[in-house]
Amino acid sequence: xxxxxxxxxxxxxxxxxxxxxxxxxxxxxxxxxxxxxxxxxxxxxxxxxxxxxxxxxxxxxxxxxxxxxxxxxxxxxxxxxxxxxxxxxxxxxxxxxxxxxxxxxxxxxxxxxxxxxxxxxxxxxxxxxxxxxxxxxxxxxxxxxxxxxxxxxxxxxxxxxxxxxxxxxxxxxxxxxxxxxxxxxxxxxxxxxxxxxxxxxxxxxxxxxxxxxxxxxxxxxxxxxxxxxxxxxxxxxxxxxxxxxxxxxxxxxxxxxxxxxxxxxxxxxxxxxxxxxxxxxxxxxxxxxxxxxxxxxxxxxxxxxxxxxxxxxxxxxxxxxxxxxxxxxxxxxxxxxxxxxxxxxxxxxxxxxxxxxxxxxxxxxxxxxxxxxxxxxxxxxxxxxxxxxxxxxxxxxxxxxxxxxxxxxxxxxxxxxxxxxxxxxxxxxxxxxxxxxxxxxxxxxxxxxxxxxxxxxxxxxxxxxxxxxxxxxxxxxxxxxxxxxxxxxxxxxxxxxxxxxxxxxxxxxxxxxxxxxxxxxxxxxxxxxxxxxxxxxxxxxxxxxxxxxxxxxxxxxxxxxxxxxxxxxxxxxxxxxxxxxxxxxxxxxxxxxxxxxxxxxxxxxxxxxxxxxxxxxxxxxxxxxxxxxxxxxxxxxxxxxxxxxxxxxxxxxxxxxxxxxxxxxxxxxxxxxxxxxxxxxxxxxxxxxxxxxxxxxxxxxxxxxxxxxxxxxxxxxxxxxxxxxxxxxxxxxxxxxxxxxxxxxx
Numbered sequence: 035x036x037x038x039x040x041x042x043x044x045x046x047x048x049x050x051x052x053x054x055x056x057x058x059x060x061x062x063x064x065x066x067x068x069x070x071x072x073x074x075x076x077x078x079x080x081x082x083x084x085x086x087x088x089x090x091x092x093x094x095x096x097x098x099x100x101x102x103x104x105x106x107x108x109x110x111x112x113x114x115x116x117x118x119x120x121x122x123x124x125x126x127x128x129x130x131x132x133x134x135x136x137x138x139x140x141x142x143x144x145x146x147x148x149x150x151x152x153x154x155x156x157x158x159x160x161x162x163x164x165x166x167x168x169x170x171x172x173x174x175x176x177x178x179x180x181x182x183x184x185x186x187x188x189x190x191x192x193x194x195x196x197x198x199x200x201x202x203x204x205x206x207x208x209x210x211x212x213x214x215x216x217x218x219x220x221x222x223x224x225x226x227x228x229x230x231x232x233x234x235x236x237x238x239x240x241x242x243x244x245x246x247x248x249x250x251x252x253x254x255x256x257x258x259x260x261x262x263x264x265x266x267x268x269x270x271x272x273x274x275x276x277x278x279x280x281x282x283x284x285x286x287x288x289x290x291x292x293x294x295x296x297x298x299x300x301x302x303x304x305x306x307x308x309x310x311x312x313x314x315x316x317x318x319x320x321x322x323x324x325x326x327x328x329x330x331x332x333x334x335x336x337x338x339x340x341x342x343x344x345x346x347x348x349x350x351x352x353x354x355x356x357x358x359x360x361x362x363x364x365x366x367x368x369x370x371x372x373x374x375x376x377x378x379x380x381x382x383x384x385x386x387x388x389x390x391x392x393x394x395x396x397x398x399x400x401x402x403x404x405x406x407x408x409x410x411x412x413x414x415x416x417x418x419x420x421x422x423x424x425x426x427x428x429x430x431x432x433x434x435x436x437x438x439x440x441x442x443x444x445x446x447x448x449x450x451x452x453x454x455x456x457x458x459x460x461x462x463x464x465x466x467x468x469x470x471x472x473x474x475x476x477x478x479x480x481x482x483x484x485x486x487x488x489x490x491x492x493x494x495x496x497x498x499x500x501x502x503x504x505x506x507x508x509x510x511x512x513x514x515x516x517x518x519x520x521x522x523x524x525x526x527x528x529x530x531x532x533x534x535x536x537x538x539x540x541x542x543x544x545x546x547x548x549x550x551x552x553x554x555x556x557x558x559x560x561x562x563x564x565x566x567x568x569x570x571x572x573x574x575x576x577x578x579x580x581x582x583x584x585x586x587x588x589x590x591x592x593x594x595x596x597x598x599x600x601x602x603x604x605x606x607x608x609x610x611x612x613x614x615x616x617x618x619x620x621x622x623x624x625x626x627x628x629x630x631x632x633x634x635x636x637x638x639x640x641x642x643x644x645x646x647x648x649x650x651x652x653x654x655x656x657x658x659x660x661x662x663x664x665x666x667x668x669x670x671x672x673x674x675x676x677x678x679x680x681x682x683x684x685x686x687x688x689x690x691x692x693x694x695x696x697x698x699x700x701x702x703x704x705x706x707x708x709x710x711x712x713x714x715x716x717x718x719x720x721x722x723x724x725x726x727x728x729x730x731x732x733x734x735x736x737x738x739x740x741x742x743x744x745x746x747x748x749x750x751x752x753x754x755x756x757x758x759x760x761x762x763x764x765x766x767x768x769x770x771x772x773x774x775x776x777x778x779x780x
Contacts, residue, residue: 077230081232084227086383086385087227087234088385089212089384090220091219095129098128099143101128103121103180104181108121117177121179122136122137122140141161143155145157147161147162150224150269151222151238151240151241151529152241155180158177163344165312166319167319167320188219190214190216194417195416196410196416197214198211199211214409216406216516217244217245217519218245218248218399220384222239223238224236224268232383234382238267241528242528242529243262243531247259248402248403251400259285263285264531271311272294272296273535273536274293274534274536275295275536291377292377294377294378295369295374304354306355307364311349314378318344321351322342324371334364334367338354338355339354340352340354403516414506415506418499418502418503421495422499424491427467427468430472431489433462433464434472435489441458445458455470553569553594554570556593560581561585565627567613572618572620579621580621580622591645593613598612598649600644602682602689603634603638604639606689607638609628609678641689649667649671650668653670655683656692656703657686657688658689658690658739659740660732661728662718663727664721669722679724687727690740690743691742693744699714700712700745701713701744703732704740709738
């Protein structure tokens with residue numbers, strides 16, 4: 035009998051993670067929802083948990099590292115330094131972001147790196163230097179570290195419930211959310227962080243000045259901060275250019291810019307300048323590279339050699355001078371052209387209760403005072419509870435003292451150990467905690483002397499408890515405690531100011547004149563915008579100009595290397611530069627392309643060039659509609675030396691020509707209809723606004739446009755005046771005069 039065919043069973047999809055219900059389905063979502071659900075949590079995590087410092091002056095990465103060093107006992111004066119690799123490994127219990135990131139954080143906090151006014155880590159080994167990008171720190175296995183003495187002020191009373199603790203990332207231990215620092219560390223050591231859409235840049239201030247300012251503000255909220263907080267104090271020293279208006283802005287708003295310049299001395303015997311302190315924002319390498327670039331570019335000719343002599347004794351950059359060089363004048367030039375003078379941008383963006391906030395010094399110190407008051411309150415309450423507990427136990431001893439034999443008898447006659455505490459409670463009228471304490475007293479301590487000595491503490495405990503309760507009721511007493519602690523910090527850790535001041539009057543006296551080399555040059559610019567600056571000697575050797583096919587020289591004139599140049603584009607914009615900004619070249623070279631050199635806007639092309647040395651004279655713009663505007667060149671002079679001017683002329687009609695005149699002269703205009711007009715520029719009034727539409731200087735026939743405008747040569751002007759009635763132009767062709775407007779038809 036034939037077997038019956040079995041219907042094949044449908045294969046089931048394998049139970050695999052790839053076969054998840056709904057997998058492979060494309061879901062349309064709004065990009066705004068995706069950003070909100072995915073990017074926003076990341077952004078908030080960076081802002082709150084990584085990049086910005088909090089009111090205790092630390093970022094989470096700093097706090098985790100220092101706390102693990104504290105837990106390892108590296109704050110004890112008797113403790114030897116530990117290998118940095120061990121410290122990094124311990125820190126990974128709190129910070130799982132990788133050993134290299136932890137070690138780099140550690141390096142910046144060390145004394146050896148010199149990045150902080152008051153380092154938190156005592157280091158041994160090569161930790162690099164903050165002022166050098168090439169002096170790299172050694173690996174963690176070669177260096178050693180422990181906590182500096184000042185860290186006592188960070189961890190004081192940390193075990194007395196002064197701050198909150200939270201579980202670490204794997205819930206195996208607790209870590210502090212803040213440090214109960216006894217002084218405003220947030221302003222004493224610099225802190226920089228870049229979060230998502232925001233950043234923080236807090237400059238350092240002198241510890242003594244910060245503490246004195248805090249004390250003054252606690253006594254008088256209207257205290258003049260600048261009277262005690264003189265200005266930032268950078269670890270690298272240098273000189274701060276004292277600008278009271280800008281400093282007041284930084285102090286009040288938390289934003290602004292601080293100018294810092296290097297410190298130098300002149301060694302006359304070696305004819306060299308020695309730079310020993312530089313701005314906090316730059317490095318030795320950046321300074322040397324910039325000076326070398328200027329020397330190679332011919333902008334500085336007084337330097338023969340520069341070298342980095344930084345060693346174990348500290349920073350030093352030596353600049354050898356050429357004979358006859360004035361060192362002070364050279365340094366003024368270097369301050370202007372190199373990072374030897376630099377700006378420190380201030381942005382006091384600090385997390386307050388998880389919210390980023392830009393604050394001035396007054397508000398920061400007010401917030402810190404409130405934070406510190408809470409720490410002192412919590413510490414006082416913690417100690418109060420401990421003393422109350424101790425007093426409670428000692429009161430039980432007082433009752434035992436009345437009849438020690440009775441206590442011994444109760445214990446001896448109690449058959450079951452578990453009944454000892456209840457029987458003592460009944461026998462002496464004490465509670466369970468007191469009875470437990472009495473029962474645990476050692477046999478050797480039941481003598482009368484021991485018990486009397488312990489009972490003597492009761493009076494001092496009651497006094498301490500009363501004082502603590504008074505402190506908790508009176509905020510003024512809490513402030514006095516904080517002030518006392520701040521004065522102790524000043525006494526133990528204050529150090530002289532490193533950054534000194536240059537006052538504005540001193541800076542003005544040191545202002546130097548423009549020392550750009552000045553020599554005669556010939557300027558050539560082609561119609562398409564290729565610029566050449568050629569010296570007379572070079573021009574004599576080769577006068578044949580190299581140009582692109584179809585291009586031609588549109589303008590050429592004699593000038594000097596200091597001549598200012600105004601380039602007009604076809605988009606009604608002007609770009610200002612100097613002849614010295616362009617390299618000397620030869621006639622056989624193509625030249626520099628102006629739109630690229632001056633960063634013209636996309637699609638913008640060169641139209642005309644006007645040279646000037648004192649912004650005297652006028653510029654006349656001629657437009658296709660027959661109008662012209664006469665604008666004084668002074669209108670293009672700016673106090674702030676802006677390089678780009680919008681609305682340089684009217685854009686209502688296409689520009690035909692730009693003519694620069696020192697004094698009034700005759701101009702000849704030609705139209706597309708074959709007409710010409712000669713007029714004197716004295717007939718035109720100057721316009722005060724650059725983008726003025728001007729006046730109608732030539733009446734055009736239908737569909738005709740103004741084709742050209744140029745200065746009429748003197749010989750043609752003379753001939754025209756002599757034969758005005760018959761008006762014969764230079765071409766020699768007969769002309770017909772049309773009225774008194776001097777309009778000629780050829």
